[in-house]
Amino acid sequence: MRAGSPYVDRPLGHTRARSRTGASIVAIVRGEDVIASPTPDEVLRAGDVLVVIGTRSGIAGVEKIIRG
Known part of the structure; x- marks a missing residue:
């Protein structure tokens, strides 16, 4: 995830990635740590890597949402 x-x-x-795209964010990789099954309350940070599962279009949709 970029700072912008x-x-x-x-x-x-x-x-609202899942409801908007059908794809699910199943983990967040933050440095050396992995947050598996993150809750909706997990605060996203610059540099996070999101692990997303879903259709190709769903995954692309999550990327578009995150980029803004």
């Missing part, structure tokens, strides 16, 4: 994303320092649930 509108979702940096905001809870994952604010993206």
Whole structure:
């Protein structure tokens, strides 16, 4: 996740990624740590890597949401 994303320092649930795309964010890789099955309250940080499962279009939709 880039620093310019509108979702940096905001809870994952604010993206509404699953309801908007059908794809699910199943983990967040943050440095050496992995947050498996993140809750909607997990705050996203610049540099996070989101692990997303879904259709090709769903995954592309999550990327578009995160980029703003």
